[in-house]
Every structure is written in structure tokens, then in C-alpha cells.
Amino acid sequence: MNRIRHNFIIDLTLLIVVFFIFSCKDKTNHSVEENETYKIVLPSYMPSLPKEPSQNPTTKEGVILGKALFFDRKLSKTNTISCGTCHSPKLYFTDNLARSNLGRTGKKLARNTPTLINIVYAENGLFADGGIKNLESLPAAPLQHPDEMAMDLKKLPFLLQKDTNYPILFKNAFGNDTITNALIFRALAQYQKTIISPSIELKLVSKWDSVQQNKAIFSESELEGQKLFNQHCNSCHTAPLFSDYKFHFSHLDTLINPIKYNKNELGRQRVTENSSDYLKFKTPTLRHISKTFPYLHDGSVDNLNYFLEKNNLSNEEKSALLDFLECL
Template structure:
């Protein structure tokens, strides 16, 4: 892992060569018309490039060894392959599974419970949490202000010689808004582009998906950006600051207990394990849960309560058809796009 000391010694050439790839990306037509951005934080190539530098810099952590990319790795569609990561500065397992970072610009709530309202707010938690990056904000700003490259990069991005916490968060948000994935074989199929052929097994899986799954995993974002109790548990203890309550922890409303944000299914074959606590290691386990493992609770999603029974009855053959379709959502260009890669790696 690159240390903060190594970053200070990086050649500025490596940063400058990364900037042309930090252009504002185009949005695939089946996804949306444009990237939504707040008025106070418009996307610029300079802001995106700075956010990318910060995202990959372990110098932002208290021990100089943990970056945002420690838990959000590009080859795993910006997830980490762990149920509960121990990559933070404390070495303790986190209490929630690190989610994939994809198409975040269109989300209206972040984290599994929607505890952060926007991308400008989402990074503050990981930066300062004792079990994640554990950073003191005054120490962070001192590190950035004394760095060989950051003062010039902040000047270029925000036209100011002042480095502040809000500007750090704005730069990180700009980079994360560019993490757009919509170039899978499925996307090429719906756009009628070359390379968009689906097999009969995959088409059967797509039909099943549209019948059983897309009320929550909706549109080509494959999420409705809402919160649902999908039958994982029938008991929700109040320990760990009511973390098990899911959305109910944020709203304080009983009807929200056990509800978690619907994750996007894009690149789902790359982002195991699954659920907010990473309890399922494979897609087969996930589908077996929906077929026969649903647990009842007052807030259970109505989509999982049909005709007097719970769950979605799926034969083993239907489960294999669904899994085949889900694999068509893998976007190989997303996980190999140099514009999303580590700008600090020496060439």
C-alpha cells in the first residue's frame, strides 16, 4: 500500500497526466440525459481530477495507510469483496458492508440507511470515523496545505488558495459523480448496439427479473432509491445505536425499522458478498433467500407478501436463469476505465 510519505515524493507529472482523463463523462442514453449536480458544486475537469487524487490518497487517514479506495476498489466495481471490512485504521470489523459506488449522482440518499443526504456529505463519516480513516480534520487540512501538489490543485479546481473541509468534500463528490456504469452487454442490448446479444437463457432470466424483481430494482439504474425490509431478520436489537433498525435509525419511525436502501444491481456479479451486512456470499444464496428464506416482520415489503405467502417462489432452473441475466449487467469498461484509476501510481 502506498504511504503518505511516498505520495509526497510523487512526480507532479503523474498527476498532470491524469487530468485529461478527468473530463466530464457523457451519460449513456438509456440511463439519463445528464448528470445532476448541485449549483454550489458544478463539475469541472479540475475538480474531478482533484477528487480522484483525494480518493486514492492514504494520506487522508490518521495512519497514512487507508484511502477511500481501500474499501472501494475499481476492479470490484468500487466494492471490497469483504462482508465487514477490517481495512480501517483500527483494524476492527466495520458494522456495515461497504457498498459499490456506481451512478451515485442520481441517488437521493447515501449509506444503507440514507444517513447522508448527498455526495457532499457522504465522505465526512468515513474520513473521521475511528474504525475507518480516523482522521482529525485539522490534521487533514495541515497535511493538504503542506503537500507538494495539493495547494496548486485546489487553486486550479476552486480558484482559491484556501484549503477547507467543505472543498475537500466537494472535490470527492465531483469525482464520485463521474463513476457512471452503463456499458454492459445488457446496455448494448437495450441500445441495439454491437456486442449486445443475449442468449436464450439470459433472455429468460430478464423476463423473470421484470416479473419478480424490477418493482424495487427499477429502471436501468436497477434501483428505486427507496428503502425496503426484504425479510432478512425478524428481530432488530437496539444495540450499536440501533444500527439494525436500518432506515428506522434515521427517521425514528417504527414503520421504517428493518428497511434498507435498495442497492443497484449493476456489476452485481463483481460485488459479492451481498446485503447490508454481507451475509450472503453468492447470488445463489441471495435467490434462495428470496425463494424460501424470507422472515416475517411488521415492516416486510409488500412485494414479498403475495397471495397469503411470503417470498418469491423460484425453481432452481429459474434461479439459474436469473443469475445468467444478472451477469449481463457486468460493465467491463467501468472496472478498467483509466479515468477512474489511481493517479498516484507511477508509470
């Protein structure tokens, strides 16, 4: 009887050991197929998210990695700036500078830093001229630009490979702990896809959102401003994204010198090489517009009052329209 009990204990012990080994093996050999899809819950008034590229579905693990990379200064040559330096969450993913001088050389860039809010919806191209096709290819430009992060992309994967945490994070996100630029770009894209307004987590909820959700009501002045907005602005700045993400030659470009800081500025023509696209720029989103100053592609307008002064509106109408814009 004791012998039977002894054999049973040995068998049970072996079973526990085998179970433990296989449990550890599963955690070590993490499969990308096991990753948890990152679910972005949108209110009913928001459009569905664009279809994702099949090679880069957004996962919880990918977003965690992308966020770590986005705020890591090791991605710059001098280890002094990150993507989040110019696209600060505290500043609604901008830097509130007319033209950023936060890069490696301290030189001012040719264009204003755009907000990243709702960038996932910009399917017609990124940058003011649409020169970048998608989020997966976006990081290459600022990472390499000599006046921005000035990173040598040939060295970047090796630098991150030396970090004790990144190989694990890449393994979790993509099933491979060998770091490449392609995987770096994919992870950064996944994080940027989550920068959506409204978002309680990112503190990107405006009064306009609260009104849509029946949690607030517009004042009389804001309602009047909404009417004026629909009459004068809505054709390009269409709700709920408040942008059509198309390229236009705005009448404001005849009022403001469009090549004040960059005499070589071509606008959309730089990409298409079509003269009809000269000085056309992508419609910027007006979401949280009162917080993402200064304005236009070169940051040449400091405040919203400038735009109101250029329209044939009464003082009361200007005040009402401004009240509505501050709700967005």
C-alpha cells in the same frame, strides 16, 4: 533610418515582454470561471444526471483534484488507507468483504461496503439508511470514523497545505490555494459523480449495456431470466439503474437475521426515528451485481444463489435468472 529601425526593435521587444508578462499572469491567477465543465456522455437509455448543487458544479479540474484525494493515503491518520482502499476500482468500487476490516484499528465495521457505481443518482440519501444527504457531506463520516480513516479534520487541511502539489490543484479547481475541508469534500464529490456505469474509461460496461447498444444479444437463457426478473424483481430494482433508491423492508429480512452482527441495527429508523422504518434499507443497485459480493447491508449473503433458493422457482428458472443477473 537605422535610428527608426532601432526604435522599432525596442518597441517590438517591449511588446513581446508585456505580452509574456500578461500571459504568465493569466496562468498564475487562474480563475475558477475559466474551468472546463466535465462532460459525462450518457447513452440514450440512461436517465439524465440529477441537478448539481450550484456551489459545486463538476469541472475537469475538480475531478482531477477529487481523484487525487480519493486515492491518497494521506487522508488517513496512519497514512495507510485511502477512500480507494475500501472502494477499489478493480473490485467495482467495493472491497468484496462482508464487513470491512481494512480501517485503522482492523475492527470489522457494522455494515457492508456499498459500491459507489451510479452513486450520483442516489438522491434519497446515502448509506444503507440514507443517513447522509448528499455527496458533498459524505466524506466526513469515513474520514473521522475511528475504525476507518480516523483523521482529525482540524488537521487535514494543514497536512494537505504542506504538499507541494495540492495548493496548485485546489487553485486550479476552486480559484483558491487555501485548502479547507469544505473544498476537500466538494472535490471528492465531483470525482464520485463520474463513477457511472456504463463507462469505458472505468471498465464498467456489462453485457446488458452492450445489448442496449445493439452490440450483443442475450442468450435464450438470459432472455428467460430477464422475463423472470421483470416479474419478480423489477418493482424495486428498476432498469436501467436497477434500483429505485428507496427504503424497503425486504422479505429477505425475515429469512436472514438482520441483526446478526449488530444488535443495535435500526435501519432507516436511525435517521427518521420513526418505528415504521425499523430495519428498512435502501435498495442496492444490481449493476455488476455478480462482482460486488457479498450482499445485503451486513454482507451476510455470500453469493446470488442464496436469493434464488429463497424463491419458488424451478432449477431451470433459477439458472436462467442467474444468467441474466450476471449480465448486469
